[in-house]
Amino acid sequence: MLLEIVRSTGLSHLSYFLGDGNEAAVIDPRRDYDIYLDIATREGLRITRIFETHRNEDYVIGSQALASATGAEIYHGRAIGFGYGNSVGDEDSFDFGNVRLRVLETPGHTFESISIALYDQAFGDDAVAVFTGDTLFIGDVGRADFFPDRAHEVAGLLYDSIFQKILPLGDQAILYPAHGAGSVCGSGMASREFSTLGYERRLNPRLQLDRDAFITSKVNEHHYYIPYFKRMEQLNQEGAGEFNALPRPRALTADQLAEHQKVGGLVLDTRDPEAIAGSFIPGSFAIPLHMVPAFAGWYLPYDRDIALLLRRDDEVEQAVRLLVRLGYDRISGFLAGGMMAWQTSGRHYDDVTAVHVDTLLKRINSGADYTLLDVRSLNEFKQGHLPDAQPIYVGELAERITEVSKTRPVTTFCGSGQRAIIAAALLKQHGIEQVEICLGSMQACKAVGCSVINEQAA
């Protein structure tokens, strides 16, 4: 019995390839599905079943594409109507080799969410593991904020699914969720990728609450709903269709990139913050590569051609994979030779000055007239921020741009400097000229021992 975890970084999405005998099942496949075929070929297995733990909202699921390539059947929960595949429920189970997969209906995160218990028929009747989708994570539970009108109801469903369906499988069952730490689908997850129901039952902070406290805590949680979720939900319910091959963006000269911009194409700069700060192309969007999955969906439009500016040209495929998982297929080119190609073309570039946190502290003490724009999430902000910082979450910055003073210099600030560069580029796009960035941001603050304002403690 082979179980291989396939990680999609950035989204922290975990999919699973489970094989035995001559067959295999894939749980929550990603859209660029070649990796599952590679495993199947290597192991001499045939993929015959695909399971979706729920209608995912944060990426395009690859079920239809993978089914088309393999002839496999697709299975998902029956609480909503899907435009493809088969609906299953508590009474369903699937056997191959020594594997038995048993469906558990576990609504809460969404109504059609299912979990899948895994049994090894060579041993016995206790579950050896359970795939919990977005219902139960390592150290956390799933979001339950997608149905604000029925907030209490779904929080209660989530509690019941965990306590009446999942935990009863036994302490011995290993936990395989659909996301690891860093996902937008939960917070407070462990950095660890391995746990069991027993461990979670005893030590997951969420599971120490009684039903009412659990519901209250879930109802009071704050999560961001990223605009592209809507598109993902629709695609994943109707069916995203086949996916033939990764787009192959073409090499562009600086002239061609400029022309691309001129005719409405956008430039996505995925370099590191200090490189962007050192020199960037006016008008470009900036998202350091590993943050593309988490932030592209906030503001990258689907109806414009994308040209990439990369740390190294050989990152093209990786960038393309990150984008197609979110449904961005119009990736037409990349600037060959990177930023130097732009610089040597004589075209104008812009920069953002880096400001050390010590300088911020001096400014605070001296009452300097500038905006310290803290682009972290509301939760992070409340847990500790610098005095006089203005909070606007990076994801909402574009739509709340008018809240930023255009007459004062702005210094962007976040956890480490990564989101701050996204924000800095957005400010520049919107005509704010005097922009600085605090590289290191709150982590540097803590390292040097800033005093911060904690609104939660208050």
Added chain:
Amino acid sequence: MLLEIVRSTGLSHLSYFLGDGNEAAVIDPRRDYDIYLDIATREGLRITRIFETHRNEDYVIGSQALASATGAEIYHGRAIGFGYGNSVGDEDSFDFGNVRLRVLETPGHTFESISIALYDQAFGDDAVAVFTGDTLFIGDVGRADFFPDRAHEVAGLLYDSIFQKILPLGDQAILYPAHGAGSVCGSGMASREFSTLGYERRLNPRLQLDRDAFITSKVNEHHYYIPYFKRMEQLNQEGAGEFNALPRPRALTADQLAEHQKVGGLVLDTRDPEAIAGSFIPGSFAIPLHMVPAFAGWYLPYDRDIALLLRRDDEVEQAVRLLVRLGYDRISGFLAGGMMAWQTSGRHYDDVTAVHVDTLLKRINSGADYTLLDVRSLNEFKQGHLPDAQPIYVGELAERITEVSKTRPVTTFCGSGQRAIIAAALLKQHGIEQVEICLGSMQACKAVGCSVINEQAA
């Protein structure tokens, strides 16, 4: 100026990626064209032009597929009508970066054959190299047997193309032909992949003949016309169309493979001769992997599904690439776990006993009653064979099977044992039961000092 040679083994097909400035040209691209995109991405170049030196007969050219992926223009000779691309002639040249490519019409191998001279505009007006297609090879010249009614004419055209068009480019020009040693498109090629016009002018044996002697020698040559050539010619003239992705054959169990055979699918066994001899699946075709490009086109039908039996499961992709280059797309599966999966299934297997050349010599001396079937080409046979050997070229064995005695044991024999295993499997397919193979064959003969009959010396 970057020049990268892309080799397709087995066919000994050489294609070329030539880049400078921000552009690149590809000469005679293969069908699985991903490698050209990889080079283009790595080098930051855009493929804008594709050249075909002629309507190739031994593989499916990837021009349309690559053009579709890149937007490049296709160029070929104008002596025949193509269903796609642009016709060019002596007056045409193409510049990018410091590159100048100048077209030379060089009929002979085919009427529409062109060569392409390469100039480095940074240096001067002498050609630095020439791409000669199938007109001039290293140590040989192209076949001129495709128009038997006009044999003298095309041989003369070939001579004139070489002496009036190509050699006048100067001794200094490097020679880049479309095939290296081992191709079915010529014989007597050097094992070396580098030469110049000057070197060939002085040392290529073909070029030491005068025009009449050249024509006579070409007219008297014997070449095999492999049946699949017809299909290739048609595809390459009409246009082979796009090529989206490599087929991904599915893992098969022994039962599934047997079912595949039962419903008309064929099994292609690409293991080494001694492994096939040791144990093989009844009814299967045997072609050691590296010989697939040279021999599949002789008798593998295009209208049956192919299942593969490999040395190792991880050779699937390589086998698929070799087959799709010949236009075989119906590759539906591979036996997972290899021959052992068949053996442990309890199904019957067959074998072929290996016979050392010393045993053959003893049989010859003792006048044993058996057939020594020499499956090498006519040319090879005439240059030296064992006494009483029966010559039938491996490619023609299926259609000449009635010439083989069914009542006597048969020992297959070739140059080294590779073609002999192809023949052995064919004999078994056609109901000849007592089959042996001489592993080592003529090379072993020579090593132990057999006396052979040389019909050419006579």
Added chain:
Amino acid sequence: MLLEIVRSTGLSHLSYFLGDGNEAAVIDPRRDYDIYLDIATREGLRITRIFETHRNEDYVIGSQALASATGAEIYHGRAIGFGYGNSVGDEDSFDFGNVRLRVLETPGHTFESISIALYDQAFGDDAVAVFTGDTLFIGDVGRADFFPDRAHEVAGLLYDSIFQKILPLGDQAILYPAHGAGSVCGSGMASREFSTLGYERRLNPRLQLDRDAFITSKVNEHHYYIPYFKRMEQLNQEGAGEFNALPRPRALTADQLAEHQKVGGLVLDTRDPEAIAGSFIPGSFAIPLHMVPAFAGWYLPYDRDIALLLRRDDEVEQAVRLLVRLGYDRISGFLAGGMMAWQTSGRHYDDVTAVHVDTLLKRINSGADYTLLDVRSLNEFKQGHLPDAQPIYVGELAERITEVSKTRPVTTFCGSGQRAIIAAALLKQHGIEQVEICLGSMQACKAVGCSVINEQAA
């Protein structure tokens, strides 16, 4: 917290790379330790600690080599004296990042065996996992046959270690043993690589016995003690020293290989059974590549140079890795071009005829005069064998060769044909000429429905 499982196939050895914060620990490193450095570099971690769960007997541990490359400290149990490293016991624990590793003394398999419990300090005081070395496996427990004079004592220690030290960590703890299915260090392991203490407590058949029954069953077990174990134990206790780089065997011609044999070098043929059966080099040892770890130590001497004969030349590095893990460093060459190079050299080769199980059944019915040599283990033989089969375990065949009749034909037989080819080559080495092999062997028997004699059922 990163946990990466490093598998050494064939030995089914599992080692573990555990990182958090900026540090990492490695548990039971293998001798070719480059993979741990690769992970450390990729993850930006420094390896600071190496743990040995016990003095391993089946491979050369890479602790000293890895420590030399990294500066890490080595830790092992204190019940025996080691020539290197630090001794630890129940009172010891080690923290880095959120990791806490706590030592448990768990004698039984060996006296100095330890297990290591893993805690995530970010969560709490329950173990999240435990590394059990050869004490507790998934579906089985470790061997306890290394101290035959104290058989009851060590079996009892093993029981107590499991029930008083390991299981009390709780059902929630994930189980990470030092071996997976296929190891010589246990039998009856699950094919699965994931389990928990809770799952084992409920379903591991060994753990369902009471202490006395457990001891009785362990004392009555039969295990083979492979001759090379002695060398491994000595090296691993005294310290195996540094390991600079993998040997790089040189390409050999057939002539050079023959010379190698002539001066006392041995040839190890790692091809598949049917390829060896089809044609092999007289005098060579035959072990299909994946079986090298399990069988080389039975009879390959350490004081002779080894030349390899491979399926493909590109398997050289893999073969070298498998051998150096067992302490074989004198790997001087490989036959370039494989078996064909030998065949075409004109040198003699031998073969072994394949016999289908149906033929065996006919022979049994007809009372044919031949030896059916069953080279499976005693346990396997007792669970079911063909009538009149002579049992000699493949590992003991060389020393018991006189038990095999030299006057009758011999057909070798095992589980699938893999060990049967090892045996066939040994018989040939020892002058037995009429050797056949049953490819498929017992698995084929079962597939076709042979009737077998089960001595255990009797």
Added chain:
Amino acid sequence: MLLEIVRSTGLSHLSYFLGDGNEAAVIDPRRDYDIYLDIATREGLRITRIFETHRNEDYVIGSQALASATGAEIYHGRAIGFGYGNSVGDEDSFDFGNVRLRVLETPGHTFESISIALYDQAFGDDAVAVFTGDTLFIGDVGRADFFPDRAHEVAGLLYDSIFQKILPLGDQAILYPAHGAGSVCGSGMASREFSTLGYERRLNPRLQLDRDAFITSKVNEHHYYIPYFKRMEQLNQEGAGEFNALPRPRALTADQLAEHQKVGGLVLDTRDPEAIAGSFIPGSFAIPLHMVPAFAGWYLPYDRDIALLLRRDDEVEQAVRLLVRLGYDRISGFLAGGMMAWQTSGRHYDDVTAVHVDTLLKRINSGADYTLLDVRSLNEFKQGHLPDAQPIYVGELAERITEVSKTRPVTTFCGSGQRAIIAAALLKQHGIEQVEICLGSMQACKAVGCSVINEQAA
């Protein structure tokens, strides 16, 4: 006959692997010689001979290391005494397979320089190629400035070697030199890697001069002698010894890197110019990765430990290879997590403001008080520079640092911005605080149409 070109980027060093029959020769191997063993294994060849075209001055030759790994013999010219290997001269030739290698004594670049003519014995007596070391390049000839006291003599020797030894091999011979474009061993080389003696005879500008003009032009050339050359010459004459394995630098935290600096270690920052400009570690050396081979030898000391700061952690091995080729073995660590690890540690970083060339032009027009420091070579400077630029070659900047005003702002300037960042970091190291960089530099100038001062035209 296999010829594989092995490129060492940055040095533009070309070494050659030439195989035929069962043997191979390597010409001018690099120190990290594993690639030659990989080719030999893949091709089934044994490396038996190593040729050095001369005592190289720009890298550590890997001859002794490779000979130790393979048992090959080393051959070099006899005009100087080497501490290892065999001396050869015009009368020597070496045969294997169809290869014949014939030695030509070709002094000039150095006294012991040899070239090696390649013949294919299957064809005839004309050279098919020649390996010319640093004597003749594509589009240029070798440096002849290493013996300033005998400048005319060695220039004459170089001329005679080319015209009396090399060119007489014939126009048809392919040219395989030891360096391609970008090397410090010549200038004006073609960007192309393929040429012939005939092409060079006609179009290489150097070969169009008569002997006297050639000598005059060579004597008047200006080349830089990089300080590390002295060490390379000594190692390569005495013998550099074995080379066991690449150093494996350890992952460092920001704290560990700071400690490394404190105890005398140096930091080498190999990121791109704009990333370094955006934020860098005070005190570090800056050399963009691909420029390490060309510039490290100017000022990186051999007696200090080196820690690396990389674009991405996975560039460690590449950086190590570039450094060990120059003899830098003390590479002890790399900053794990890159620059962000430093930024989030709260430690101070520095930056360099990017200045567009338009700003420079405005400053020139307005007579701004600042230093425009042009760090290109003297030749480049003379061919065109901005008004009032101060020329100091980047290689000499450290020792001529007192020539730079400490009281005025300094803007560094070069061809594209790459060398300008090296210079900027050096200025910062030497206490000059107000440093800016012109990204794009002269290439951007030309693109926007600056007017430049050309001292050669004057």
